[in-house]
Amino acid sequence: MSKTLSATGLAEERTRRSVYHAYSNYTEGKLIGFIEDIHGLGSLLLITAGIAVTKFNTARTVIHPLVRQQLTRAGLRLLPMVAFLAFALGMVVIGQTVLILNRYGAQNFLGTVMVTVVVRELGPIFAALLVLARAGTANVIELGTARALGEVEALEALGIDPIHYLVVPRVIGMALSIFALTLYLILFALLSGYLFAFVEGVPLLPGDYFRQLAGALIWQDFILLILKTMSFGIFIAIVTCFEGLARPMRLEDVSRASTSAVGKCVVGVVLLDAVFIIVYLFA
């Protein structure tokens, strides 16, 4: 009986150890993967920055049209979607906030609330996520397919630097696009929010509304808005390019790379946003 018990205990101990080892290996693997990704992303960012500066005037006739193409794809074509989203955001968030503040007689805080919620937080985040969904995923699919079909090696064989040709235009295009789209999104959201409040009969004159908004803005808001939206754009472009290009890929790996890139971008954008919140607190 005791032998059976000790055998059972031994088996349990072995199972516990093997589960522990499996868990330990899994965690170790994930940790190493995370560190490798950070290293790879950092390297790609630095190399891209170096090439963007040193080859600024190289092959302008090829690279500049590619930048314009990216601006169209990640910026101009998303304007209708941004307008729709801003309209909805204005109605749902701003309109409701105006109503509530008005109910409690706190209209004087309207500008502060709007600037904090829309200008500093929702505008940049919404624009970044929209660009990620529409242009970021397309980036991974295009680059992953190009990698799988050997087009990247074909570029190298022609003496064309793949980072200069494929990555630099996407980074510049996305950084500028997210900045521009954020401005439009904020503008449309603030306007549609006031429109909603006006329809609801809130006694707030347009002049007072915009005076409050202007009063709540500080000069750091402009600087940090530029830095924040640009860093979102650069981050999304680097992650999507890294996922599409960094490893040898088969066509069937492209979908996995796309979902992986989207997950990393969402987490990264939120973490970057948290960093900027800290900066705002100190500013």
Next chain:
Amino acid sequence: MGQLDSNEPVVEAIAVDVLSAWCQHIQITGVDWKVLPGEYWVIGGPHGSGKTDLLMVAAGLHLPAAGSLKIFGRELARASEAQLLQQRTRIGFVFKGGGRMFNELTVAENVALALCYHRNRNMEQVQEDVNAALEITELTGLARETAQRLGSDWQQRVGLARALALKPEVLFLDEPAAGLAASHSQWWQNFLAQLSGRKVTVITATNDFARWHGKGHRYALIKDKRWQVLGEQAEYPQIE
């Protein structure tokens, strides 16, 4: 980098081991190979023997796993990225199975891309060179077609026009006639013979040695992970 004299090898490999790009295991060991300017090499080997990987290494697109490899007299392992990119403008590479076209571009744009990039010119400014490359490869009528709409016979030829646009000194071809119709296959062999006559160094890989009998100047074989240089008009071993 200046031009080489006629006796200095364009590619010189000493005890080079070649890795598989996919599996990262050694595909070929101990490659000792010297390619002189103007030579026409035919390299045979069965499917999966590492011909593509060897050509990639010899063209400076991949690094060798071991050994010394010099391209135009410069040690590949010591070359900077900028030197490698510059060196690649002197080398043409035609990939197998459709030439790895940039599918969203037209035939003319595919051919013009490297010219525009390296000369910082727009499409109109390089049109003359593009037309010349299209003409010698008999692609003029297809210039405005999107590359992905062409059949593989013609895509392969676009790959050749693209590689020739920069007027390379060495042309690598990875199974250029594999899977092509007989008329296309014949065209390739005739064209490469003419090209070799114009002092361009030609290095082509094939798994159908018999078809290239008498076409090249020098022959080599990859079998069982070994590299073997054959005689100038060697008896060709049967490739499985």
